[in-house]
Amino acid sequence: xxxxxEAADPAALIEAYYDAGWTDxxxxxxxSDASIAATLAAAGLQGHELLGEIPGRNTEVIAEKxxxxxxxxxxxxxYMPVVVAAVRSLCDxxxxxxxxxxxxxxxxxxxxxxGPIVKRLGINSGNNAFGQGHRPNATIGRAVRLIMMNAMNTxxxxxxxxxxxxxxxxxxxxxxxxxxxxxxPLHVSRGLARHESAVTLIASNSLYQVYNQLAATPPPLLLCxxxxxxxxxxxNLKGFNQTLIVFAGEHSDIVRAAKWxxxxxxxxxxxxxxxxxxxxxxxxxxxxxxxxxxxxxxRHIFERPDDILIACAGGRAGSWSACLPGWGNxxxxxxxxxxxxxxxxxxxxx
Amino acid sequence: MKLxxxxxxxxxxxxxxxxxxxxxxxxxxxxxxxxxxxxxxLLRKLAERLAARHRMTVTVTNRKRSPSHEVDxxxxxxxxxxxxxxxxxxxx
Numbered sequence: 074x075x076x077x078x079e080a081a082d083p084a085a086l087i088e089a090y091y092d093a094g095w096t097d098x099x100x101x102x103x104x105s106d107a108s109i110a111a112t113l114a115a116a117g118l119q120g121h122e123l124l125g126e127i128p129g130r131n132t133e134v135i136a137e138k139x140x141x142x143x144x145x146x147x148x149x150x151x152y153m154p155v156v157v158a159a160v161r162s163l164c165d166x167x168x169x170x171x172x173x174x175x176x177x178x179x180x181x182x183x184x185x186x187x188g189p190i191v192k193r194l195g196i197n198s199g200n201n202a203f204g205q206g207h208r209p210n211a212t213i214g215r216a217v218r219l220i221m222m223n224a225m226n227t228x229x230x231x232x233x234x235x236x237x238x239x240x241x242x243x244x245x246x247x248x249x250x251x252x253x254x255x256x257x258p259l260h261v262s263r264g265l266a267r268h269e270s271a272v273t274l275i276a277s278n279s280l281y282q283v284y285n286q287l288a289a290t291p292p293p294l295l296l297c298x299x300x301x302x303x304x305x306x307x308x309n310l311k312g313f314n315q316t317l318i319v320f321a322g323e324h325s326d327i328v329r330a331a332k333w334x335x336x337x338x339x340x341x342x343x344x345x346x347x348x349x350x351x352x353x354x355x356x357x358x359x360x361x362x363x364x365x366x367x368x369x370x371x372r373h374i375f376e377r378p379d380d381i382l383i384a385c386a387g388g389r390a391g392s393w394s395a396c397l398p399g400w401g402n403x404x405x406x407x408x409x410x411x412x413x414x415x416x417x418x419x420x421x422x423x
Numbered sequence: 424m425k426l427x428x429x430x431x432x433x434x435x436x437x438x439x440x441x442x443x444x445x446x447x448x449x450x451x452x453x454x455x456x457x458x459x460x461x462x463x464x465l466l467r468k469l470a471e472r473l474a475a476r477h478r479m480t481v482t483v484t485n486r487k488r489s490p491s492h493e494v495d496x497x498x499x500x501x502x503x504x505x506x507x508x509x510x511x512x513x514x515x
Contacts, residue, residue: 223429
């Protein structure tokens with residue numbers, strides 16, 4: 074740390090963080106000894122504790138640095154356990170951090186929060202769930218990105234080689250409806266208990282909103298998802314992929330009314346998310362000329378039903394849902410980590 | 424008021440480098456294919472040129488699980504045991 078003379082003017086302190094190259098482009102909240110201590114305490118952490126590491130990049134994430142960045146992002150101290158769980162997900166070997174963090178694809182680190190902590194912190198799962206207006210959504214995702222930049226050396230132009238990037242790289246955090254859901258919540262589907270809180274991390278460089286106002290049954294609705302996930306511009310068509318689908322209110326109701334299970338939806342999408350080999354060749358996504366048989370040879374995008382993660386969020390009104398294709402042909406995998414908001418988080422699972 | 428540094432530097436680790444070969448002639452060559460498109464083709468062409476110019480021989484090829492993953496320990500052991508020179512590092 075260092076002393077600055079301009080501190081009498083709060084804006085000067087904010088400028089000092091800009092001058093040091095420590096921001097994401099937005100102003101940060103200057104930390105203090107008290108705010109850092111409170112943030113660490115809220116997660117039951119000591120400053121020297123190791124939250125995770127990326128051995129191949131000689132990177133270690135220390136609790137004090139994570140707390141500084143979390144304060145800078147604008148988080149309240151009680152958000153810290155969620156940030157810690159997200160950092161542990163980033164450092165899980167199954168996530169294979171180097172690819173999604175550094176790729177030209179410029180992925181957002183999408184965080185889906187489940188469990189009792191959602192209501193306690195006021196994380197938005199409803200109207201405008203992906204958008205602005207809610208402090209925990211805006212600042213928890215931002216804290217994770219600031220930690221990546223500052224404490225994990227993942228800076229644009231250096232170890233972040235995003236060609237375009239996307240706005241979700243500033244922050245992408247939302248909660249799932251735990252109590253307005255056709256099935257069990259996402260974290261329960263991934264092996265945790267309903268009473269537990271968890272963060273699921275998936276790297277995605279695209280967000281497609283899926284619209285359908287006429288479908289009254291699941292098949293026509295899900296064909297729209299299948300088409301969106303198999304478009305020729307999608308990055309991950311050549312190998313099997315992982316994806317996150319988010320059903321919003323009216324679309325959730327269609328699936329619920331038809332009594333389709335999560336497995337029914339996943340099975341339908343595994344079967345129908347596909348393109349002909351000829352399509353791949355015409356679009357030069359696979360080399361070579363179109364040959365006899367290519368018009369009737371199908372390539373599927375998904376290998377297994379549980380490669381399709383399904384969450385429910387968003388407003389009750391509107392015929393919109395979304396799909397967020399995962400980065401990198403399953404080189405990286407989504408990771409769900411339990412949040413222990415009485416202490417540090419444990420119990421990660423891929 | 425204080426300015427708190429949010430950054431961490433990479434952890435420094437001592438790395439023992441293998442001795443540099445005195446001459447390129449006749450070396451055993453290891454190739455690390457990171458699976459990027461055409462990386463295998465580029466490595467093969469490089470190996471052909473090195474064979475023609477310096478009589479190098481490809482003795483071991485490692486194909487990584489993906490560009491995101493490191494060479495695993497068994498792969499490192501094979502490269503260490505069977506190669507005098509290793510070529511890696513194919514980008515987009």
